[in-house]
Amino acid sequence: METQTRTLRKETKITTERMTGAEAVIRCLLAENVDLIYGYPGGAIMPVYDELYKYQDQLHHVLTRHEQGATHAAQGYARTSGKVGVAIATSGPGATNFVTGIADAQIDSTPLVCITGQVGSHLLGSDAFQETDIIGISTPITKWNHQVTKAEDIPSVLAKAFYIARSGRPGPVLVDITKDAQFGELDFEYKKCKGVRSYKPVPETDPKSLNEASRLINNAKKPMIVFGQGVILGKAEEELKNFVEKSGIPAAWTILGLSALPTAHPLNVGMVGMHGNYGPNRLTNQCDLLIAIGMRFDDRVTGNLETYAKQANIIHFEIDPAEVNKNVKADVAVMGDVKHTLSQVLPLIEKDSYDSWVQEFRDHDAIEFEKVIKTELFPEKEGLSMGEVLKSINKETHGDAIIVSDVGQHQMIACRYAEFTTSKSNVTSGGLGTMGFALPAAIGAKMGAPNREVVAIIGDGGYQMTIQELGTIFQTKVPVKIVVLNNDFLGMVRQWQQLFFDKRYASTEMVNPDFIKIAEGYHIKSKRVTKREELQDAVNEMIKSTESYFLEVCVEKENNVFPMIPTGASVSDIRLE
Amino acid sequence: MEKENFTISVYTENNIGLLNRISAIFLKRHINLDSMTASQSEIKDVFRFTIAVKVTEEQVKKIVGQIEKQIEVIKAFYHKEEQIIYQETALFKVASKLLFEERQIQNVIKNSNSNIVTVTPEFFVLEKTGRRREVDALYRKLEPYGLMQFTRSGRIAVTKEKMHISKILENFAPEELL
Numbered sequence: 019m020e021t022q023t024r025t026l027r028k029e030t031k032i033t034t035e036r037m038t039g040a041e042a043v044i045r046c047l048l049a050e051n052v053d054l055i056y057g058y059p060g061g062a063i064m065p066v067y068d069e070l071y072k073y074q075d076q077l078h079h080v081l082t083r084h085e086q087g088a089t090h091a092a093q094g095y096a097r098t099s100g101k102v103g104v105a106i107a108t109s110g111p112g113a114t115n116f117v118t119g120i121a122d123a124q125i126d127s128t129p130l131v132c133i134t135g136q137v138g139s140h141l142l143g144s145d146a147f148q149e150t151d152i153i154g155i156s157t158p159i160t161k162w163n164h165q166v167t168k169a170e171d172i173p174s175v176l177a178k179a180f181y182i183a184r185s186g187r188p189g190p191v192l193v194d195i196t197k198d199a200q201f202g203e204l205d206f207e208y209k210k211c212k213g214v215r216s217y218k219p220v221p222e223t224d225p226k227s228l229n230e231a232s233r234l235i236n237n238a239k240k241p242m243i244v245f246g247q248g249v250i251l252g253k254a255e256e257e258l259k260n261f262v263e264k265s266g267i268p269a270a271w272t273i274l275g276l277s278a279l280p281t282a283h284p285l286n287v288g289m290v291g292m293h294g295n296y297g298p299n300r301l302t303n304q305c306d307l308l309i310a311i312g313m314r315f316d317d318r319v320t321g322n323l324e325t326y327a328k329q330a331n332i333i334h335f336e337i338d339p340a341e342v343n344k345n346v347k348a349d350v351a352v353m354g355d356v357k358h359t360l361s362q363v364l365p366l367i368e369k370d371s372y373d374s375w376v377q378e379f380r381d382h383d384a385i386e387f388e389k390v391i392k393t394e395l396f397p398e399k400e401g402l403s404m405g406e407v408l409k410s411i412n413k414e415t416h417g418d419a420i421i422v423s424d425v426g427q428h429q430m431i432a433c434r435y436a437e438f439t440t441s442k443s444n445v446t447s448g449g450l451g452t453m454g455f456a457l458p459a460a461i462g463a464k465m466g467a468p469n470r471e472v473v474a475i476i477g478d479g480g481y482q483m484t485i486q487e488l489g490t491i492f493q494t495k496v497p498v499k500i501v502v503l504n505n506d507f508l509g510m511v512r513q514w515q516q517l518f519f520d521k522r523y524a525s526t527e528m529v530n531p532d533f534i535k536i537a538e539g540y541h542i543k544s545k546r547v548t549k550r551e552e553l554q555d556a557v558n559e560m561i562k563s564t565e566s567y568f569l570e571v572c573v574e575k576e577n578n579v580f581p582m583i584p585t586g587a588s589v590s591d592i593r594l595e
Numbered sequence: 596m597e598k599e600n601f602t603i604s605v606y607t608e609n610n611i612g613l614l615n616r617i618s619a620i621f622l623k624r625h626i627n628l629d630s631m632t633a634s635q636s637e638i639k640d641v642f643r644f645t646i647a648v649k650v651t652e653e654q655v656k657k658i659v660g661q662i663e664k665q666i667e668v669i670k671a672f673y674h675k676e677e678q679i680i681y682q683e684t685a686l687f688k689v690a691s692k693l694l695f696e697e698r699q700i701q702n703v704i705k706n707s708n709s710n711i712v713t714v715t716p717e718f719f720v721l722e723k724t725g726r727r728r729e730v731d732a733l734y735r736k737l738e739p740y741g742l743m744q745f746t747r748s749g750r751i752a753v754t755k756e757k758m759h760i761s762k763i764l765e766n767f768a769p770e771e772l773l
């Protein structure tokens with residue numbers, strides 16, 4: 019039996035097939051187990067689309083309504099499925115429309131393979147029709163990019179692209195393929211890439227660092243964990259939970275780390291950063307040990323670095339050597355994949371608990387509840403708050419849904435109040451803060467996790483940045499639930515204008531269209547809620563719906579999101595009002 | 596932390612796009628390069644960039660981290676002045692008639708440790724290799740007579756310590772991904 023398989027394998031290796039570069043692109047995608055891609059056709063990528071037509075039974079193509087939508091959908095897909103997202107577009111404007119999504123994927127470490135068509139190689143550099151230097155443009159925002167001008171290079175370059183996108187700290191790659199390379203012929207043979215000589219995806223773990231880290235952990239009196247998306251990307255949720263539970267250390271999360279540990283976990287103490295929770299922000303400056311796990315000390319997390327956790331020892335579990343000591347100096351850096359390093363450190367730490375220290379977090383929670391959460395979740399004012407919408411959603415989904423949020427006040431409210439039981443459930447644009455992300459990302463998120471409920475939470479501003487993707491929802495019938503929290507303002511900017519620019523509301527008031535009519539135009543079931551009494555029933559109807567559903571909730575126009583660390587202030591100076 | 600002169604050596608796969616990636620790292624941080632040169636290295640198909648830059652040690656560490664993160668970079672190092680042997684080359688194009696009209700120029704050349712690369716009836720070309728201040732000194736001496744052209748190369752450097760690039764390359768073993 020065994021020998022047979024071996025000979026079989028040998029045989030398949032020798033066989034090559036003559037085909038065009040365009041067909042080879044499809045065959046490479048299939049060899050990488052891709053069955054779904056997002057894109058938009060055009061002149062320079064037409065040979066590939068022609069092959070997509072032939073292979074449509076094996077490779078499903080989703081036609082978005084804008085190439086930006088294709089990248090965000092691919093991101094949403096990658097974030098919920100854990101696989102590489104693939105987006106495809108034509109040269110020139112198709113390629114430049116990719117830029118925002120690629121930049122977003124780069125800063126949020128999302129594995130994407132973006133394929134663009136390019137003018138014929140004889141035209142390169144001649145300012146030909148729809149020629150743009152997408153390699154030059156995408157260089158600073160890709161993990162790797164490459165232009166293919168010969169058909170025979172397609173398999174090896176795409177194999178390398180997939181390997182680089184998903185290995186180590188993931189990220190977007192772009193492969194630009196000239197039209198002649200698509201038309202040209204090659205002997206197709208696909209070998210999966212298993213390594214790149216100059217690239218070390220995962221650094222080696224120094225055993226000394228594990229010992230040092232465990233020594234600090236075992237001696238700490240007031241330790242605190244801050245975990246980020248590295249835990250999710252490294253599939254280390256179980257290891258994190260074990261670490262938290264054995265060590266007894268309270269754990270806070272960054273916006274991208276959210277959902278890696280259930281929100282109801284007794285040691286989950288909430289979000290750090292600008293609109294994070296009062297306790298973990300204030301106590302960052304009181305802990306004696308800060309254990310950073312798969313996070314990168316973004317400025318929205320740290321506030322003023324000069325006054326950030328100066329009193330604490332810092333342990334940094336990190337896969338990317340360039341992140342260590344970049345913003346915050348680590349006393350111990352534990353390099354490596356967190357799944358590996360967390361399980362290595364676990365036997366070295368003592369079982370412990372920190373009741374009075376954890377109580378300090380709970381005391382801060384009580385203050386935050388009085389000053390902020392109560393009015394957000396149980397408002398007495400007539401107008402609806404964003405928080406009570408999230409509360410209603412939690413009630414219907416029991417924390418099992420994937421929440422895809424856009425950028426602004428509603429995003430902060432969604433991340434603060436959404437409950438999660440499962441990992442890979444919070445999809446949001448963290449590092450780039452890309453308005454317009456959520457609607458297309460929700461499409462991809464649902465396709466990446468078809469058995470789960472996907473609810474997009476979007477502001478009236480960001481919704482209109484990619485509203486055309488309602489067309490994609492209509493055409494594909496993907497059952498995503500869309501909630502627009504309409505305050506008729508670019509709320510987050512208005513909040514800053516109110517707090518820091520004496521209420522000079524320059525260009526933040528929105529005169530909005532009838533969103534219900536727009537949804538109806540796309541034949542999407544819809545409802546508008548303006549009163550508290552209608553809210554829960556409407557959310558219930560939306561969640562029950564087996565089709566896509568659009569819910570507009572008209573919320574209080576000038577509510578603010580608190581707590582807040584003003585830009586440049588210290589985490590200790592977080593404001594509750 | 597004080598700014599110092601650092602030399603960065605970058606060993607890379609021979610790849611055109613990399614120049615862009617590396618310079619973008621400096622551009623983003625508004626750091627001016629004193630110079631950047633690229634050439635073949637001692638290893639077949641491996642390129643070497645030599646970059647001279649004046650920054651703090653903290654900055655140079657971060658920059659090297661970002662450079663090394665690029666997929667096609669094999670290894671990047673930074674060195675202080677005392678850790679390397681470095682040189683620059685300059686070419687001076689001077690009118691030939693000056694050799695006869697301005698006799699002192701002959702002494703300047705003689706004492707400068709430079710080479711005459713070419714002589715024609717109209718001009719001669721002087722090549723001077725050395726440290727920046729030596730090249731500058733010669734420049735100051737020749738400039739009053741009038742220079743037809745002047746150009747100076749970027750810094751090139753080798754380190755006193757070994758860099759073990761071949762070992763890194765030998766140790767490369769493609770691994771099966773999960």
Ligand SMILES: Cc1ncc(C[n+]2csc(CCOP(=O)(O)OP(=O)(O)O)c2C)c(N)n1
Pocket residue numbers: 424425426427428429451452453454476477478479480481503505507508509510511
């Ligand atoms: C593409 C883009 N443009 C501008 C911004 C700056 N910005 C951040 S939040 C925000 C307001 C968002 O308004 P809305 O979508 O209505 O959400 P709200 O804050 O009201 O919940 C703006 C303009 C951005 N993040 N992204």
